[in-house]
Amino acid sequence: MSLVVKHGKLLRGLVYGVAALFCLIGVVVVEDQFHRQLGVFQDSQAALLRQHSVAAFERVQEQLDGHRLQPALLSGLELNLNGGCLEEPARVFLQGWTQLRSQGLRAATQRVQAWPESGIASPQAPRLSVVDGTLQLTSHIDLGRACAGGERLVLETRTESHALTLARPMPSLAADLVLHVALQPGAQPAQFFDIVFHGEQAEYRPSATAFTPPAELEPGLALVSEGRFQMVLVDEATGLRAVYRSEPLGQDGLQRYLRFNARELALILGITLALLGVLGFLLHTIGLSERLHRLSTRDFLTGLYNRRAALELAGAERARALRSGRGFCVLQLDIDHFKRVNDSFGHDAGDIVLQFFAECLRGVLREQDLLARMGGEEFLVLLPETDLLGARQMAERLRYVLHTTAASYGQQHIAVTCSLGLTAWRGVDDDLPALLKRADQLLYQAKQQGRDRCVDDQSAADTRAV
Structure with a gap:
C-alpha cells in the first residue's frame, strides 16, 4: 500500500490546512495594509482640512476687520452740516467716498441706501449668509437723516469670499468631502453652512445641521474622533468663533485602496489561485490514488x-x-x-x-x-x-x-x-x-x-x- 493511500486522510487534512493558512495569511496581510493606508489617508485628509479651516477662518477675520473699520473711518467726517441732517452734496460725497473705500476691501461693495424713518433700526454687526456658493458678510451703518425727504441714510457694506482652491496635488484627498461649519460672530447666533469639496474646487452651501464640538477639544487643536475631523477656532479680540466638523473621513478608502494597489492585489490573487490550483491537483491525485487502490484491492x-x-x-x-x-x-x-x-x-x-x-x-x-x-x-x-x-x-x-x-x-x-x-x-x-x-x-x-x-x-x- 502506497504512502498516499495509507495516509490519504491525513494528507487531505494537511492540504486543506495549508490552503486555509495561506488564505488566512493573505487576508491578514491585505487587511493590515488596507487599514494602514486608510489611516494615512485619513490623517492626510485631517491635515488638509485643518489647513483649509485655518485659512478660511483668517479670511473671515479679514472680512470682519474691514466691516469694523467703516465706523472708525466715518467718525472723522463731519457731514451734519445743516442742523443734524445730510444735504444732497454730502450724500453724493459719501457715495463716491464709499466707492473709493471699497476698492481697498477684498470682493467688497458699498452703497448708501435710503431707509424709511419708520423702518427697523439698522443693525450694526455684520450678518452672515451663503449665497450662490459664496460666503457673504453684510453690515449697515446709520449715517443720519437726509435733509430732503426725511429718510434715513444707511451705508451698506457687503463682502464676498469663495471657498479656497486646493493645491493641485491635494484634490484627490478631499474628493466628495463635506465640512460642516458653525460660525458665530461675537454675540450673534451661530450660522451653519457647509464647505463641499469637488476636486480642486470647493463651494459654500447653506446647511441646517447644528452641532457642538467635544468638551475636551481645545481651541486651535484638531481632533479626529470616530473617523471625523473636528476643530474649534476662536478670535479673542473680536469674539469670532468657528467650529468645524467633517463627514466621516476615508469614505472612499476601499475604492482608493483597490485602485492604487491593483497590481499588487492582482499578484497576490494570482499566487493564491496558483497555490490553490496546486493544492487542488494534490487533492485530486490523492483521491485518484485512493480510488485506484480501492479498484485494485476491493471487490x-x-x-x-x-x-x-x-x-x-x-x-x-x-x-x-x-x-x-x-x-x-x-x-x-x-x-x-x-x-x-x-x-x-x-x-x-x-x-x-x-x-x-x-x-x-x-x-x-x-x-x-x-x-x-x-x-x-x-x-x-x-x-x-x-x-x-x-x-x-x-x-x-x-x-x-x-x-x-x-x-x-x-x-x-x-x-x-x-x-x-x-x-x-x-x-x-x-x-x-x-x-x-x-x-x-x-x-x-x-x-x-x-x-x-x-x-x-x-x-x-x-x-x-x-
Whole structure:
C-alpha cells in the first residue's frame, strides 16, 4: 500500500490546512495594509482640512476687520452740516467716498441706501449668509437723516469670499468631502453652512445641521474622533468663533485602496489561485490514488477485499503473529446452493444474495478482522489474536443471523445459509498456503456433512477419532 493511500486522510487534512493558512495569511496581510493606508489617508485628509479651516477662518477675520473699520473711518467726517441732517452734496460725497473705500476691501461693495424713518433700526454687526456658493458678510451703518425727504441714510457694506482652491496635488484627498461649519460672530447666533469639496474646487452651501464640538477639544487643536475631523477656532479680540466638523473621513478608502494597489492585489490573487490550483491537483491525485487502490484491492460488488489484497493482508497478519507470538484463525465460507439461487431467481438475485451475505459478515465481525471475497460465492475471514473457541463463537453468531434474516429480492425473501471451514494458525512452520488449504478442506467436509454448519480443527479430529 502506497504512502498516499495509507495516509490519504491525513494528507487531505494537511492540504486543506495549508490552503486555509495561506488564505488566512493573505487576508491578514491585505487587511493590515488596507487599514494602514486608510489611516494615512485619513490623517492626510485631517491635515488638509485643518489647513483649509485655518485659512478660511483668517479670511473671515479679514472680512470682519474691514466691516469694523467703516465706523472708525466715518467718525472723522463731519457731514451734519445743516442742523443734524445730510444735504444732497454730502450724500453724493459719501457715495463716491464709499466707492473709493471699497476698492481697498477684498470682493467688497458699498452703497448708501435710503431707509424709511419708520423702518427697523439698522443693525450694526455684520450678518452672515451663503449665497450662490459664496460666503457673504453684510453690515449697515446709520449715517443720519437726509435733509430732503426725511429718510434715513444707511451705508451698506457687503463682502464676498469663495471657498479656497486646493493645491493641485491635494484634490484627490478631499474628493466628495463635506465640512460642516458653525460660525458665530461675537454675540450673534451661530450660522451653519457647509464647505463641499469637488476636486480642486470647493463651494459654500447653506446647511441646517447644528452641532457642538467635544468638551475636551481645545481651541486651535484638531481632533479626529470616530473617523471625523473636528476643530474649534476662536478670535479673542473680536469674539469670532468657528467650529468645524467633517463627514466621516476615508469614505472612499476601499475604492482608493483597490485602485492604487491593483497590481499588487492582482499578484497576490494570482499566487493564491496558483497555490490553490496546486493544492487542488494534490487533492485530486490523492483521491485518484485512493480510488485506484480501492479498484485494485476491493471487490466491485460487495466492497470487500478481493483475492489478491486478501492474500497480501493475510501474509502481513502472519508476519505480525510471528513477531508477537499471538495466534489467529482463518475461515473459509461458501454460500450453500448458490447456483440454485441464480437458476431460480436470476443473476440479479444472486448479486443481491452476495451483498446481503457481505453485510451479515460486516455486522458480525470486528473492525480489525479481515473479510474478503475470494471469488464467486466463496469468502475468507481472518480473525487476528483469536483462538479456535472465539472463532467458533463468531461462526455460530453468523449462522444465527442468517437463520433469522433473509435476502429481499423484490417481493420475495431468499433464505441464505453457508458452510464454514475453520482452522487456527499452528506456529512458525504453518505458512499461509498450508492454512488456506487446511481451511478449504474443512469447508469441503462441512459441505459433505450436509452444509449449513462449521467444521473446525477440533471437530474434524473428533470425527476422525470416531
